[in-house]
Amino acid sequence: MKLSRIKPQIVVVGSSSIDLVLRTSKIPTANETVLATSLQSFLGGKGANQAIATSRLGAHTSLVSRVGMDPYGQQVLRNLFDEEVNVAFVIEDEEESTGTAYVTASEEGNAITVVPAANYNLSSNDIDEAEKFLMQADLILTQLEIPAETVEYLFKKAKKLNKKIGIYAAPGRKISDDIISYASFIVAKSTDLETVFGNKDHKEIIKQNPNKLFVRDGANSTSYFDGTEMKYFRKDPKTEAHSMGLGDAFTSGFSIALLHGNPIEECVKFGNDVALKAADYRGSQKGLPYLDDFKR
Structure with missing residues (x-):
């Protein structure tokens, strides 16, 4: 992957949170109690993850987000x-x-319950307040852990400012035709395609968005349609894969490669490489790599 001499300017608009991870032998079903072997807390939120990864x-x-006036919020800000x-503009x-x-x-995998709290107070007013940062951005990044109307407003703002904007459509929910049309790129989980695009035919969805x-x-694979044929790239972790935040x-690795002027195939490969290191x-x-890790 080639690197230009100019540092890209990225503004991430999205969530900040604390992840509380319970390690269990199985995912409990309704009315079932299981014992956890450990409880750990991690810094998370898709917006904060992407901000730190791209940094x-x-x-x-720059990150546009909201946290509470509580110890968790101070931990996130620090x-x-x-x-x-x-x-x-982290309010x-x-x-x-x-x-x-x-x-x-x-x-069996991960079962995740999200309490949006302050993240769901992120509003169009916050987007307007951060406009001077958005105007300077080479790319805006967002996700779906903030209100749907805020995401819609952000895309209208990006279009008005003639800015590139990418979206990681997770957690899976329907996105509008306007978002699909204007987005520079969309990253989605295969299990969410029907929800995000409202179409049951996965191949048709992919081919409509070359x-x-x-x-x-899976653990670390990416597929897309290049206008002529389907492309598949997979990079399996050599050790146990930790799938949170991949x-x-x-998305962050793909964005960086794109802003340095690399072709789509190289952007996908670099995105997979970044996710591979994060899986450790x-x-x-914690596992998000630094640019020097790849230079070495």
């Missing part, structure tokens, strides 16, 4: 500052607590 990969990154993310919400995600992790829709599946890691550690942020 570590050499971008000048960590973002330490990661050299501009937090000028301390007086009405809601910092968002949390409760993750039950077992050999070089725009990148579908994540979509954010891929539990939690969404």
Whole structure:
């Protein structure tokens, strides 16, 4: 992958949270009690994950987000500052607590319950307040852990400012035709395609969005349609894969490669490489690599 000499300017608009991870032997079913072997807390939120990932990969990154006026919020802000993310528009919400995600992790996979809290107070007014940052951005990134109307407004703002904008369509929910049409790229989980696009035919969805829709599946694989044929790239972890945050890691790596002028295939490969390194550690942020990791 080639790197230009210019540091990209990225603005991430999205969630910040704390992930509380319960390790269990199985995912409990309704009315069932299981014992957890451990409880760990990690910094997370798809917006914060992408902000930190792109900062570590050499971008000048700003985050537009909300946290509560509580110890979790202070922890999030301190960590973002330490990661050299501009937090000028991470707002301390007086009405809601910092968002949390409760993750039950077992050999069966992860079951995740998200409490949006302050993240769902992120509004169009916050987007307007951050417009001077958006105007300077080479790319805007967002996800779906903030209100749907805020995402819609952000896309209208990006279009008005003639800015590139990418979206990781997770957690899966329907996105509008306007978002699909204007997005520079869309990353989605294969299991969410029907929900996100409202169409049951996965291949048709992918072929309708050539070089725009990148579908994540399995431990670390990505597929897309290049206008002529389907492309598949897979990079399996050599050790146990920790799947939290891999979509954010891929999206961030893809974005960095794109802003350095690489062809789509190289962007996908680099996104997979970033996600591969992130899979080595539990939690969404700890394993996120630095640009120097790839230069070496």
